[in-house]
Amino acid sequence: MATLEVEGLCKSYRTPNGQDMPVLKDVSFTAADGEFVAIVGPSGCGKTTFLRVLDGLAGADGGSIALDGRPIAGPGPDRGFVFQSDSLLPWRTVADNIGFGLELQRRDRATARRMVSDLVRLVGLEGFERYYPHQLSGGMRQRVNLARALAIDPGVLLMDEPFAALDAQTRELMQAELLRIWAEAHKTVVFITHQIDEAVYLADRVVVFSARPSVVKATITVDIPRPRPLSAKRQPAMLSRVDEIWRLIEEEVRR
Ligand SMILES: Nc1ncnc2c1ncn2[C@@H]1O[C@H](COP(=O)(O)OP(=O)(O)OP(=O)(O)O)[C@@H](O)[C@H]1O
Ligand SMILES: [Mg+2]
Structure with a gap:
């Protein structure tokens, strides 16, 4: 079992000229046991920071994280991290x-x-x-x-743009492979990506972060049946979710 519950998480960084820069303002988030949750948001909004806090690599300034009801303070074997660069x-x-x-x-x-x-x-x-x-x-x-x-x-896999460095074809193949492995290994996954179609194709829910300082702007449920062949990416239901998320992120980028 691995249910992740995040409540009111905040985090600031100290800038080189000594000021506090809030990155996560008030992030509340859940990932149910075995659920695949993707996170998207404007560049620099704090997605990697959020994942590092979940992993225990960085500390939070406030809020709480619990895994199956137990508070998490530092790194542990109950969470595995997959970085963008190998x-x-x-x-x-x-x-x-x-x-x-x-x-x-x-x-x-x-x-x-x-x-x-x-x-x-x-x-x-x-x-x-x-x-x-x-x-x-x-x-x-x-x-x-x-x-x-x-x-x-680990019960939870934390993945930070793991396929970003791959060419388009390999990336598609790895997306399908990840879904197969996820189904077999039964993990809770938190997956960050810049590619909205990737988020929608993979996830049960897509969480959209606002511009910095981040809050959760929206959560979109992707109720497209599984298993999802790669051709599902061209289904109207999938495309309309992608459009909806694009609009949300565009609003944030313009802000
Ligand atoms: N260790 C650090 N010290 C100071 N500032 C940091 C540190 N790590 C990140 N930041 C700042 O926090 C903000 C959020 O960075 P973060 O890497 O979490 O964003 P991101 O959403 O993952 O961006 P991207 O989509 O480009 O990967 C940025 O402004 C960055 O400069
Ligand atoms: Mg990042």
Whole structure:
């Protein structure tokens, strides 16, 4: 189980000239167990900051975060983070990158090896276990990143524009792959993206952040049935959600 509840979160940064700059003003947010929630909003509005606070990498100035009713204060194995740029260790193979978190947890070798081989299969990298990151394509590296975040079996996956650096075709393929993996692994996902069609295609709900300092401007439910083939992106129901969200963000950018 992994239900995330965020209440009245605020956070400011200190600017180089010593002033407080509010980034998150009053963000309230929930992601139900197994739900896929996407976050979109104008550039610089505080999306990455929000995810870093959820992960415990940054502290909040006020408000609360709870996972299954337990307050969250710092990082923990109940949340896995997937960054935009891959953060793989170049001197480790695919298998050893995926197993890194398990080593830190001091799992016994046989268990770790079995878990890694399950994850390699889940993300579709069979045959590449002994490759090094520089021998992989961008899409493959993001598969390794995802497997590495899944290895510690977190209830919640926090993803910050994980496909932003990929070409359009690979990106579409990875979107479909992510939905397959999500359905199989049963995770609660919070997914940040700039691409509105990506948000609508992937998510159960799309949360729109306002311009900085951020509040939740709107939440759009995407009640399009699953499984969603890539062709679902061209359905009128999907396109009208995309339009609606575009308009909301445009308003914020103009403000
Ligand atoms: N460590 C930091 N110290 C000071 N200011 C910061 C820090 N991190 C982020 N900021 C500021 O907070 C604001 C929000 O940044 P953040 O990266 O959260 O936005 P974002 O919505 O993820 O943007 P983008 O869509 O471009 O990725 C920006 O104005 C940024 O300059
Ligand atoms: Mg960001």
